[in-house]
Amino acid sequence: MAPPRVLIVPGSARSQALSKRLAAAALAAIDRAAGAGTLIDLALFEMPLYHADLEAREGVPEATRRLQALIAEHEALLIASPEYNGSMTPLLVNTLDWCSRVDRANPTRSGLAIFADKPAALVGSSPGAFGGLRALIHLRDLLGYLGMVVIPQQVVIPRAHQAFDADGGLVDPTQRAALEAVAAALVRAAA
Numbered sequence: 001m002a003p004p005r006v007l008i009v010p011g012s013a014r015s016q017a018l019s020k021r022l023a024a025a026a027l028a029a030i031d032r033a034a035g036a037g038t039l040i041d042l043a044l045f046e047m048p049l050y051h052a053d054l055e056a057r058e059g060v061p062e063a064t065r066r067l068q069a070l071i072a073e074h075e076a077l078l079i080a081s082p083e084y085n086g087s088m089t090p091l092l093v094n095t096l097d098w099c100s101r102v103d104r105a106n107p108t109r110s111g112l113a114i115f116a117d118k119p120a121a122l123v124g125s126s127p128g129a130f131g132g133l134r135a136l137i138h139l140r141d142l143l144g145y146l147g148m149v150v151i152p153q154q155v156v157i158p159r160a161h162q163a164f165d166a167d168g169g170l171v172d173p174t175q176r177a178a179l180e181a182v183a184a185a186l187v188r189a190a191a
């Protein structure tokens with residue numbers, strides 16, 4: 001059986017994003033769990049702020065179509081989320097909102113169809129004390145509305161600016177084990 005494909009999405013496009021570091025650590029954990037991870041950078045999927053008039057006029061943006069195709073060809077999704085004001089980033093909401101819209105030229109590989117019944121996992125990071133935990137609560141809800149099956153295992157990394165070693169691994173063995181457990185559960189669910 002081919003290894004289940006997992007699309008890994010950091011919720012920040014910032015070049016030095018802590019969530020990108022966590023996503024890279026998750027990629028390694030997914031591969032160790034015998035999955036096949038694909039790590040993307042939302043900086044390469046720039047979309048305008050969702051506006052229904054814009055959609056009516058121009059359809060979904062080209063970057064949305066590219067990301068929808070990627071989501072469609074992966075069996076599972078892992079999001080590494082930062083926390084903005086106790087919730088997820090506007091970048092993440094906007095990206096997911098656009099991807100939930102149907103591309104009339106490609107209706108079976110766009111919109112809610114690409115999320116339906118697919119397993120998802122959430123991991124969070126922030127320099128603060130909660131490690132993005134509050135963002136994950138909102139994100140879990142949103143992915144549920146999209147029809148995804150969000151696995152119960154998750155991990156948050158508080159004080160994330162101090163959490164990684166020079167090789168990008170998590171310093172804390174408990175956090176490391178929790179990330180491995182998330183990856184293993186997601187790969188199992190995707191298989």
Ligand SMILES: Cc1cc2nc3c(=O)[nH]c(=O)nc-3n(C[C@H](O)[C@H](O)[C@H](O)COP(=O)(O)O)c2cc1C
Nearest residue numbers: 012014017018019020082083084085086126127128
């Ligand atoms: C608008 C805004 C709101 C923020 N709110 C929170 C917050 O609620 N909790 C928190 O821990 N950090 C908060 N932060 C700090 C971010 O966690 C920090 O900038 C983090 O590094 C952003 O994620 P990234 O490193 O993945 O880009 C906020 C930052 C911004 C810009």
